[in-house]
Amino acid sequence: MSKPIAAPVLCCLLFLLPVLLCRTATAEHRAALLIANHAYPQAALANPAASVQSLARVLRQRGFRVELAENLSGEAIQKTIASFRRGIxxxxxxxxxxxxxxxxxQRNVETLDNVLLPLDGNPEKPYHLSREPYGVRQLLQELHEPGRPFAGSGSRVNLVLVExxxxxPGQADDSPRELAxxxxxxxxxxSLVAYAAPAEEGQPQSEGAFTRQLVELLEQPGQTLPAAIKAAAGRVESSLEGADWLESPATRAVSPPTQFPTTAEPGDEWVNSAGMVFCWCPPGKVLLGSPASDSLRYDDEEPVEATLSHGFWIGKYELTLQEYITIHGRNPYLATVKQKNQPVNGVDPKEFQANLLTPLNAEQHAGGALPKDWEYTLPTEAEWEYAARAGDTRRWYFGDDRSQLPQHANFADRSLYDSPDGAYGYADKVLNDGARDISPVGSYLPNAWGLxxxxxxxxxxCDGKYTPELIGGIDPQGDQTPTIRQQLVRGGCWLSPPDYCRSALRHGLEPGSKNIAHTIVGYRLVIRPTRP
Incomplete structure (x- = not known):
């Protein structure tokens, strides 16, 4: 069967519609930064080291990666938070x-905030500090927003706990002695902010009571993190909605970001220092393509066997806008996505090599976080299909029943077909995945290896040029013939009909930074042994 022209898919790029999220309640990685300031000049507080260490212990038991900091100045708080948020x-x-x-x-209603006082902060004029990441609102905003120095992270949820x-004693006489x-x-x-209870009238404030009670609650079997925070805090301010995954145990990385694992078990995960999450794919064999009996098969899917002699790490998600900004330092010019955890698009492969792969490899090698004989790169076609199948041989990694696809993919569905402009007449008339634009990564169920x-x-x-035949053998590499203009792409997109979103479906697009097709193409990184 010949593959139909994808032009209807490309022309529909002119009609971008709002996102309808369809989140799944899956466990996630968690990171915590605990700051204990107590050695204030002429206004020292009791050293909270014991209670902070206890909190660190119970958070680690619950799967958090924990960092500790103590007695930070304003500049040190900025640098510490910037380093922490980069690796979330x-x-x-x-x-x-x-x-x-x-x-x-407080200075006015628009800038009302509660300030976390640095060691060198001026208690007489705390409103000057609220514009920095010492203000609670400002801190939440800087964790949330991508694209600015000292700002942005890959987090889905941000929690701030204030003991x-x-x-x-250095406050002005007319300054409030309570938080806003x-x-x-x-x-x-x-986002959620939880505060220790204020002192009762005429009584000194009980330092550390919030932390001690929180630790006691978190040590109780079956106690969830949100419930423990709300029970221990004096006040909670929250914009959390549907965050039921917080009630589940966290996903744990097999090692810290500074310790790169060169082998693991299928489904194991590792997070690098830029917050990118990777899943392990073991060595093995895979039958690429589709059998002759498959009615959806195209002519370029003739099966071949490939052997992958080395295991490799592959991105749990498509590379996000925030991850691209973290490495490159700025937004891609042609990207149409705006949300930090949407997959980045509009980036030409040559531009991607220069702006992301080259600096990422240099950074990770120089810092010792990645062995010199391993590299970040794009997957070969064999690696991509091997990882997508995760040991399965059917049309999709979940089977042959296309009615299950809306749980796993964002494709051209009924919501597009029903669009008032009528631009998506090719879309599926029955299946509905809940989205009408590019979704944030992780919005759908993963495969058996966590992708x-x-x-x-x-x-x-993918790494390689598009050719009419699949390449098999041992560790097959993509065709790099300069005269072949189309580069391989895999997986389909939100404008693709369901049959284009199969493990075996192959396609090619011509790179070029001004090609509108690039707004429907993104990236998924692999980490593998460097090729000779």
Whole structure:
């Protein structure tokens, strides 16, 4: 069967529609930064080391990667938070805990905030500090927003816990001795702030009570993180909605970001220092393509066997806008996505090599986080299909029943078919995946090795040129013939009909930074032994 022209898919790029999220309740990676400020000049607080260490212990037991910091100046807080947010796992939960003075930084209604006082902060004018990441609202915003220095992370949920003392002897006489009530409607989505209870009238504030009670609750079997925070806190301000995955155990990485694992078990995950999450694919054999009996098969899917002699790591998700910005430092010029955890698009393969792969490899090699004989790169066609199948031989990794596809993929579905402009007449008339645009990564169920969005959302560039025949053998590499203009893409996109979103479906597009087709193509990284 000959493959139909994809022109209807490309022309529909002119009609971008709002995103309808269809999140699944899956466990995620979690990271925590615990800051304990107590050695304030002329206003020292009791050293909270014991309670902070206890909190670190119970958070680690619950799967958090925990970092500790103590007695930070304003500049040190900025640098510490910047370093922490850079490594927050994509689609993960970020928790920042602060013990120290917390003061109302009110100047006007628009800038109302509660300030986490640095060691060198001026308690007489805390509103000056609310514009930095010491203000609770500002901190949440900087964790949420991509694209600015000291800002943005891959987190899906941000939690801020404040074990604060709310009165400082250096405050002006007319300064409030209590924190402001912040409006959660002004918070970024999926944010929560929890505060220690203030002192009762005429009584000194009980330092550390919030932390001690939180630790006790988290040590109880069956106690969930959200419930423990709400029970221990004096006040909670929250914009969390549908975050039921927080009630499940966290996903644990097999080793810290600084310890690269060169082998693992299928389904194991590792997070690098830029927050990118990878899943392990073991060595093995795979039958690429489709059998002659498959009615959906195209002529270029003639089966061949491939042997992958080395295991490799592959991105759990398509590369996100935030991850691209983290490495490159700026937004891609032609990208149409705006949300930080949407997959990045509009980036030409040559531009991608220069702006992401080259600096990422240089950074990871120089810092010792990646062995010199391993590299970040694009998957070969064999690696992509091997990872997508995850040991399965059917049309999709979940079987041959296309009615299950909406649980696993964002494709051209009924919501597109029903569009008022009538531009998507080729879309499926029955199946509905809940989205009408590019979805944030991880919005659908993963395969057996933990990989999301292999079908639909964005096509994914592979390493090699498109040829009419699959390449098999031992560790097959992509054809690099210069005269072949089309490069391989796999997986389909949100504008692809269901039959284009199969493990065996092959396609080619011509690279070129001004090609509108690039807005439906993204990237999924692999880490593998460097080729000779």
């Amino acid at each position: 796992p994509t689609n993960g939960t970020a928790l920042i805990y602060f013990s120290g003075y917390a003061l109302q930084g 604060g003392v709310y009165a400082h 009530q912040l409006d959660p409607a002004l918070f970024p989505p999926q 999301h969005d292999l079908y639909g959302n964005l096509w994914e560039w």
